[in-house]
Amino acid sequence: MQVKALEDLLAETPFFKDLDPAYRSMLAGCGVNVVFRAGEFLFRENDPAERFYLIRAGKVALEIAVPGRGPMIIQTVQEGEVLGWSWLVPPYRMQYDARAVELTRAIAFDGACIRTKCEQDPKLGYEFFKRFSVLIVQRLAALRLQLLDVYAQP
Numbered sequence: 001m002q003v004k005a006l007e008d009l010l011a012e013t014p015f016f017k018d019l020d021p022a023y024r025s026m027l028a029g030c031g032v033n034v035v036f037r038a039g040e041f042l043f044r045e046n047d048p049a050e051r052f053y054l055i056r057a058g059k060v061a062l063e064i065a066v067p068g069r070g071p072m073i074i075q076t077v078q079e080g081e082v083l084g085w086s087w088l089v090p091p092y093r094m095q096y097d098a099r100a101v102e103l104t105r106a107i108a109f110d111g112a113c114i115r116t117k118c119e120q121d122p123k124l125g126y127e128f129f130k131r132f133s134v135l136i137v138q139r140l141a142a143l144r145l146q147l148l149d150v151y152a153q154p
Contacts, residue, residue, distance in 0.1 A: 006031050006107060013054060015082045015131060023124055030113035036060075036100035042083070047094045049086035051108045055079055058104025062139070063097040071097065075139065085132045085139070087111025095139075 006028035010016040059078045063071040077083045118125030
């Protein structure tokens with residue numbers, strides 16, 4: 001089995017592949033491989049937002065608590081997708097729960113490490129903001145659809 005460097009893994013994913021190679025190298029320095037068993041939470045709503053994740057294999061359900069109904073899945077994130085944007089936006093608190101649906105392998109990136117690098121290099125900061133803005137809009141759109149579904153039912 002061939003072991004790939006984090007930089008190489010980033011270059012293969014849509015979210016990071018067109019990022020300047022120097023930035024991918026820097027980003028790899030803030031990342032570490034992690035594994036979550038099925039049912040294990042990557043994070044919970046209101047936890048400190050200290051990381052974001054690139055899902056390498058597996059699936060993660062993004063959930064919100066619905067009073068009287070329990071957890072509701074608003075979106076499922078899978079291989080090649082990025083999870084977690086709250087590390088970028090004060091007050092740096094997670095906005096939903098993230099639970100592994102199956103064995104999941106990911107790269108966890110230290111949000112404080114990335115924020116520091118973005119503050120030192122405004123071009124990098126702007127690049128991250130553009131990429132994560134799309135992610136935020138996608139999550140909000142998914143949440144909107146789920147809420148419409150909840151309130152449309154009697």
